[in-house]
Amino acid sequence: SLHRIQEKFFFLMIRRPPISTPSNSSAASDVYKRQAYNEEYGFLPYELKKHEYESLQKEIQKSCWHRIVNLLEIPHIISTKKKNQLYQQIDNGNVPEITTENILSFCMNIYSNIPEYVDEVIEEVTRWLQPNQWNTYKTNEKSKYEIKEKVIKKWVFDTSYGFIRLNESARQMLTELDNIFHMLDGKGIAKYPKDLATIIQNAVDKKQQEVKTEYFHIKWFKNGNAHIIFLRKDLLSEFNKRQGKGKIKTREA
Helix, strand or coil, X not given: CHHHHHCCXXXXXXXXXXXXXXXXXXXXXXXXXXXXXXXXXXXXXEEEEHHHHHHHHHHHHHHHHHHHHHHCCHHHCCCHHXXXXXXXXXXXXXXXXXXXXXXXXXXXXXXXXXXXXXXXXXXXXXHHHCCECCECCHHHHCCCCCCCCEEEECCCEECHHHCCEECHHHHHHHHHHHHHHHHHCCCCCCCCCCCHHHHHHHHHHCCCCEEECCCEEEEECCCCCEEEEECCHHHHHHHHHHHCCCCCCCCCC
């Protein structure tokens, strides 16, 4: 809610300088007296120059929109591509002012387009799972037009310097895959620490080489490859129906 967002930030209360303040002073005409209120410390008097205040306003607005996006869990229901575009838009300051009306409008727009966003995520994950010129295992050829029960993925793990960790791009795709199967099962998005990426990394830290969840059995190897086995045939079938609307056929090499 707006109240929860507001609790995280200072409220700046602008107090105009007295009319009698000399305007020909070297700095006085460009200084605004401020008071910032914080629930823990009360009113904190300090001074800001006009350009500093405007810059601070922009940074607070960006922080607010980042907080709104994360509170609504929007990054979990949109594709990585769209998520990066959204964050870039916020960071560039291409966002409306923080008002109740603008927040409600933003929420309504997001939630009215959820089916479209889910289909975009399914398309993105499908293209990641499909065979390509760098991933030519015979097992994967079966998933050329629809995803089968087993897929082998290269370079899922970074094995350099004697360590093994999920690489960031694979983490994003596995998170999207996990969220999609949770949503197809009517359970909403996966929650930390029971999300697939966290479960895998915890197993890696314990020197294990495989995990099983409700939806997946995943094994990994020293070369960084991973075998992804789908355990819920009904959800895999629904996944393929959603991605098989004539839009996705095969990934070009």
